[in-house]
Amino acid sequence: MSYDLSLLGWTDLRAAELPADTVPARVARVDRGAAEVIAADGQHHVKYGARVRRASAADPVALPCVGDWAALRWLPEGRYELDEVLPRTTAFIRGGVSRDSVGGLSGDGQGQVLAANVDLVFVAEPSMHSTDFADLGRIERLVALAWESGGTPVVLVTKSDLFENGLDELLDDVRVAAPGVDVHAVSSLHGDGVPLVADYLGGSRTAVILGPSGAGKSTLVNALAGDPLMETQQVRAADGRGRHTTVHRELIPLPAGGLIIDTPGIRRIGLYDIGDGVDLVFSDIEALASRCHFGDCGHSSEPGCAVLAALESGELPERRLESWRKLQREAAWMASRTDARLRKEQLSRWKFITKEMRRSGRNRP
Ligand SMILES: Nc1nc2c(ncn2[C@@H]2O[C@H](COP(=O)(O)OP(=O)(O)OP(=O)(O)O)[C@@H](O)[C@H]2O)c(=O)[nH]1
Ligand SMILES: [Zn+2]
Secondary structure, eight states: OOOOOOGGTTOOHTTOOOOOOEEOOOEEEEEEEEEEEEETTTTEEEOHHHHHHHHHHHGGSSSOTOOEEEEEETTTTTEEEEEEEESOOOEEEESOOOTTGGGGBOOOOOOOOOOOEEOEEEEEEESTTEEOOOHHHHHHHHHHHHHHHEEEEEEEEEGGGGOOHHHHHHHHEEESTTTTSEEEOOOOOTTTHHHHHHHHHHTTOEEEOOOOTTTTTHHHHHHHTOOOSSSOOOHHHHHHHHHHHHHHOEEETTTTSSSEOOOHHHHHSEEEOHHHHHHHTTTHHHHHHTTTSTOOOOSSSSSHHHHHHHHHHHHSSSSHHHHHHHHHHHHHHHHHTTHHHHHHHHHHHHHHHHHHHHHHOOSOO
């Protein structure tokens, strides 16, 4: 089986970075010390070469991850080895903080890349979640995370069929929560909006879908993929196989071109390093704050505060200001951690391209 790598996102820009005597391959899945990759001549299971092992021992962020482009080197013994991870254009990084551990935090200083080279980040938020409406705060949080990864967020208000009246008003509220971000309603059940989501992938782009459990992510991926690649909740519950089904297919090529990365890690991603992302998702408040009388205005009781004025006039919803304060506190806390700062520096070499891309065309597919 041979693959057209351009359909998997391979570009001339990346080709320029390929070391001599190697062939490119996209990482579909990783497994301690080895990866499943897709090269032009087929799929391979490859072990990491000495260079990758050395680099990742020093910094786990250097470990290959799903979505990476890798350089494979042919060994005399007749197999490929993963020789190098090519520079990433975008990356979802989980900080060295596990919120599941005792006390809620365990700062081990070990960053981990969950997915790389993701062009589009679909933020799925159901229009109705049991009896609750779409959660705007969660959208803000995931959009911030999306910007921080370097990908372009697109908000999908899923299960739009559950919202009979007022869908337009809901979409307006979501647009306020995510300025500069495309917002669409999707019903995988009826197929509404699904072709539009596929269009974003433009034949060779890579996307992830973030969102709470039950948002309809698997159902949407199935609708995009056109065949039952992943089983939805009911099926999984029935056969008791848990989430294994998605683990086996982490990089999913779509029939119309483009790819979706769906991994348990990406599904569980919450709020990690969102420093820059907060500024982007709250660009309206940042703009207001720049007009405050005092440069270091805390927007609490200072005279000449443009933020408070907007709050009073109703231009700025109070919920949104609170959401901004909360995310800023978390981002500040993350930034105060030395290891988080270090990790950022190590990553900056991978991220500069990203920022340029973000500046040049952040909203359109
Ligand atoms: N009414 C309606 N229900 C939907 C739609 N999409 C998905 N569902 C249902 O919502 C439930 C959850 O869908 P999933 O696709 O499993 O959600 P998920 O986001 O993948 O959830 P996790 O795997 O837990 O992260 C299932 O019962 C689906 O049948 C939709 O467009 N409309
Ligand atoms: Zn102010």
